[in-house]
Structure formats: C-alpha cells, structure tokens
Amino acid sequence: MAGADTRFIHAARKSDAWHAPPxxxxxxxxxPDMTEAANSLHQLAHGAPMAPNAVYARLHNPTVARFEEALxxxxxxxxxxxxxxxxxxITATLLVASGRGKHIVAIRPLYGGTDHVLSSGFGGLEVTxxxxxxxxxxxxxxxxxxxxxxxxxxxxxxxxxxAVVEAxxxxxxxxxxxxxxxxxxxxxxxxxxxxxxxxxxxxxxxxDVMGGIVATNDEDxxxxxxxxxxxxxxxxxxxxxxxxHRGLQTLPVRIEKAQSNAQFLVERxxxxxxxxxVHFPGLEDSQGLVGTQMSGPGAMVAFEVASKxxxxxxxxxxxxxxxxxxxxxxxxxxxxxxxxxxxxVEEHDRQECGVSEGLLRLSVGxxxxxxxxxxxxAALAMAHTRRRRRRRGLALDRQYR
Ligand SMILES: *Cc1c(COP(=O)(O)O)cnc(C)c1O
Numbered sequence: 001m002a003g004a005d006t007r008f009i010h011a012a013r014k015s016d017a018w019h020a021p022p023x024x025x026x027x028x029x030x031x032p033d034m035t036e037a038a039n040s041l042h043q044l045a046h047g048a049p050m051a052p053n054a055v056y057a058r059l060h061n062p063t064v065a066r067f068e069e070a071l072x073x074x075x076x077x078x079x080x081x082x083x084x085x086x087x088x089x090i091t092a093t094l095l096v097a098s099g100r101g102k103h104i105v106a107i108r109p110l111y112g113g114t115d116h117v118l119s120s121g122f123g124g125l126e127v128t129x130x131x132x133x134x135x136x137x138x139x140x141x142x143x144x145x146x147x148x149x150x151x152x153x154x155x156x157x158x159x160x161x162x163a164v165v166e167a168x169x170x171x172x173x174x175x176x177x178x179x180x181x182x183x184x185x186x187x188x189x190x191x192x193x194x195x196x197x198x199x200x201x202x203x204x205x206x207x208d209v210m211g212g213i214v215a216t217n218d219e220d221x222x223x224x225x226x227x228x229x230x231x232x233x234x235x236x237x238x239x240x241x242x243x244x245h246r247g248l249q250t251l252p253v254r255i256e257k258a259q260s261n262a263q264f265l266v267e268r269x270x271x272x273x274x275x276x277x278v279h280f281p282g283l284e285d286s287q288g289l290v291g292t293q294m295s296g297p298g299a300m301v302a303f304e305v306a307s308k309x310x311x312x313x314x315x316x317x318x319x320x321x322x323x324x325x326x327x328x329x330x331x332x333x334x335x336x337x338x339x340x341x342x343x344x345v346e347e348h349d350r351q352e353c354g355v356s357e358g359l360l361r362l363s364v365g366x367x368x369x370x371x372x373x374x375x376x377x378a379a380l381a382m383a384h385t386r387r388r389r390r391r392r393g394l395a396l397d398r399q400y401r
Contacts, residue, residue: 004074004183009249011070021066023242027057045230047223049079057238059230064241068213070248071203074182076189077215079222081229082241086178086198087113088234089212091122093145093174093194095232096224098123101144105130105168107159109152109353111176111198112342118147119346129349132159135167149176150185150293154337154361155354156279156302158289165191172218178202179327183255185294193218199244201328205254209243211236254330254366258299261372262364268373269303274384276358277304300327301362302337308357310383311336315360317379320371327363332372334362 002010013021031037031053040051044059049068054060068080083089094117097104104127106118118127130138135146146168150159156179165173172193177185181202187195197203199211213236216222229235236244266280281297282290290297305311314334315323321332325340335341342355364372 005252007074008183008252011073011248012066012245013070021063021242021245023238024062025238029054029056031055045227047225047227047230049222049226058233058235061235061238061241063238063245064236067236067241067245067248070245071182071197071199071213072215074248075195075215076186077195078217078219080213080215081222081225082199082236082244083212083214083229084234084236084240085210086111086196086200086212087117089196089198089214090114090176091117092225092228092232092234093196093214094118094123094125096221096228097144098125099224101142102126103128103140103143105135105138105143105146105171107132107135107146107148107164108349109155109157109355110147110149111153111178112337112345114147114149114176115342115349116344119349132164132167135164139168139171143171146171146173147176148173149178150289151179151281151298151300152353153179154302154341154359156281156298156300157354158281158285158287158293160287160289161187161190161192161293172221179298179300180294181251181255181298181328183252184296184298188215188217190293194221199247201326202251202255203244203247203328205247205251205328205330206243207326207329207331209240209247211240211244213244255296255299257366258364259296261366261369262297262299262301262362264369265362265364265373265376266301268377269301272377272380274305274310274380275303276306279303279354299364301364303360303362304356305358305360305380305383308336308338310386311358311360313383313386314376314379317382318375319378320367320375321362321379327361329363330366332363332365332367334360334376337361 040053040055043051072080128138174194175187175192176196178198195215269278279302325335337355
C-alpha cells in the first residue's frame with residue numbers, strides 16, 4: 001500500500017487523458033434511448049454511485065464523484081457522499097436515520113450548528129444528550145444513530161471512538177472528524193459506521209469553498225444518503241468538488257505545519273499571565289488518545305482569558321490574526337464561541353460543555369509562527385494591562401472612599 005502522503009496526492013487522479021481533472025458543469029446529459037434513460041434514472045435515484053448515463057446533475061456529477069472517491073480512499077471507505085456544506089451532510093444523515101428509528105443519542109460537546117439542529121426537533125427526531133459514560137442507558141430500541149465529535153468543537157475535548165462504538169452495540173455511530181481530518185484520524189478503522197467532515201474547513205483549506213462529506217463502508221447507508229441527496233438536493237457544486245479534490249493533495253503537509261505551529265503557540269499560551277486555561281489535545285489526555293486514536297494533536301487550540309471583556313479586548317487588538325469563525329484556512333483565525341459558533345446552544349448547556357464567556361478558539365494557520373505569537377501576545381498583553389488597571393482602579397477607589 002502506498003504511503004499516506006502518496007495516497008492523498010494520487011487519489012482519484014489516474015488518467016491518461018489529463019493531469020488536472022476536468023471540470024464538468026453540465027446540468028443534463030443527452031440520452032436518446034428511453035430504456036437506457038429509465039434504467040439509469042432508476043439506479044441513480046435509488047442510490048447507485050453511477051449508472052450507464054449520469055442523466056441529470058442532481059443525480060450524478062463526475063467532478064464531484066472524483067472528490068468522493070479520493071476522500072473515501074483516504075478514509076479507508078468504499079463510499080464518499082458529498083454535500084453542499086457540512087450541515088447538509090449532517091442533516092441528510094439525520095433524515096436517513098429518522099427513517100430507521102425516531103431516536104438519536106448525541107454526545108456533547110458538538111459543533112453549535114449540529115447541537116442546535118438536534119435540539120430543535122429536526123426530522124421529528126427525539127434526541128437524548130449523553131456522555132460516553134452513560135451512553136448505554138440512553139440507548140432505546142428505536143435508537144437509529146449515535147452522534148459524536150472528536151476533537152470536539154470548541155473545547156477540543158477528545159472522546160474514545162472505540163469505547164463509544166462498543167457501548168453503542170448494534171447502533172451505528174457517526175463521528176464528526178472535521179477537526180482531525182483524515183490525516184490524523186480514521187474513525188471507520190475504529191468501528192464507526194459513518195464519518196462526516198465539514199470540508200469547508202481543512203479539506204478546502206483556503207477559506208474559499210463550502211462543502212461536506214460522509215464516508216462509509218456500509219452499502220445501505222451509502223445508497224440511502226445518495227438517494228436522500230438526490231431527493232433533497234443539497235448538492236456540492238462541481239467547482240466545490242474540484243477545489244476540495246485539489247485541497248486534499250496538500251492536506252497532510254498543511255496539517256503538519258499548522259500542528260507544529262500550534263504546539264509552539266500552546267507552550268507560550270500556557271505561561272502567559274493573561275491566559276487562565278489552555279485546551280489542546282494531549283494536554284490533559286488521561287485516556288492516552290493522542291498517538292493512538294489521533295496520530296497528532298492537530299492545529300486547533302482553545303484558551304481562556306479572565307472575562308468576556310478581556311476576550312473582546314483580545315479580538316479587537318488583533319493585527320495579523322483574522323477575527324472570524326471557521327477554521328482550517330491558511331491564515332490564523334480567532335473567534336469567541338459564546339458569541340458566534342455556539343451562540344445558539346442554550347446558555348446552561350453551553351456552560352456545561354465548557355464554553356465559558358472567556359473562551360477563545362484559535363485555528364492555527366501556516367504563517368511564520370513567531371508572527372502569530374507576536375500578534376497574539378500583543379493582544380493578550382492589552383487584555384492583561386486593562387485588567388490590572390481596572391484592579392488598581394478599584395483599589396484606589398477603596399483607598400479614597
Ligand atoms: C463547521 C463545522 C460543521 C458545519 O459545516 P459547514 O460546512 O459550515 O456547514 C460541522 N461540524 C464541525 C465540527 C464544524 O467545525
């Protein structure tokens with residue numbers, strides 16, 4: 001078997017006809033033969049990956065199919081099913097699940113958008129939020145799916161995939177592996193039935209394309225997901241498919257550099273006086289999952305400052321780092337989860353999964369790491385000085401009262 005980097009570069013790129021794959025924007029394909037037309041439509045609408053004729057772009061697109069094949073190859077999956085966004089991939093999975101049972105078990109913390117959809121009664125689903133420890137009690141006869149995320153957004157909490165799969169028994173497990181990417185973690189190899197990525201993040205890697213993908217070895221799930229996509233139309237545009245397939249080639253080298261930058265920054269954050277806590281896979285890894293489940297800690301870092309006001313000071317002071325949501329881009333991004341990604345999660349639930357008012361989430365980019373640190377350190381210093389000044393102010397008040 002080829003080495004990992006080789007697989008990322010060559011997956012679904014073998015052709016005598018081209019070096020870079022062609023882009024196919026057709027919405028429809030000519031089929032004069034009505035029997036062939038009927039057969040092809042039937043196969044594709046029922047979830048076949050391809051048919052003698054592609055018929056219509058909501059059923060099949062060759063450019064998108066190449067990205068799906070490549071992603072499946074690096075996830076050790078037989079099938080990849082791409083969608084317009086990560087949320088389109090997740091909601092299609094939930095809709096397929098709702099046809100199999102009315103109950104879902106979800107392990108928090110989760111991406112705020114996923115948490116919000118699960119809490120909103122989407123698809124008529126009943127959702128029990130559980131922990132890995134009480135998962136078995138949460139299962140019911142009609143539980144169709146267990147949903148988990150590791151490392152979890154935004155606190156970087158790690159969950160043992162193998163342990164969850166074991167506890168779930170016959171119930172399929174879906175792992176949102178967006179933060180880890182297929183470079184650092186392959187959930188299907190650990191027994192998960194479905195792995196989901198927001199391809200908008202690391203796979204695209206340049207902040208200019210949205211997409212989502214589900215990979216699986218389960219034939220029924222793959223066919224149902226394709227059929228659901230054809231029915232609901234949450235398609236990945238061919239240009240998106242092209243860019244994501246291109247992004248996959250540099251994913252290992254981007255992750256390696258971003259991860260090494262992240263390790264450098266974590267060391268410095270740990271000893272900064274304005275930082276009250278740092279969350280990074282491997283720092284409090286009592287389960288020993290970094291090096292086993294994940295081959296490295298990744299490049300997402302969360303840290304806490306004293307208050308929401310201090311977080312605001314940091315955000316405003318940034319000169320190089322982009323103050324924005326999303327992650328996995330070439331540039332470093334910083335955001336405040338309580339205001340943005342996790343605003344839609346109820347305050348009580350938010351606090352329970354560790355999203356404090358002073359929590360900031362850093363997506364470490366590929367810049368020269370000293371430049372990232374200089375920017376962050378200057379912003380943190382402002383938060384620290386303000387806090388000290390305020391404290392001194394209070395002390396003075398008291399003195400003169
Ligand atoms: C961003 C994200 C999603 C949603 O993906 P979109 O492409 O924005 O729809 C889902 N899960 C995780 C972990 C994410 O970071």
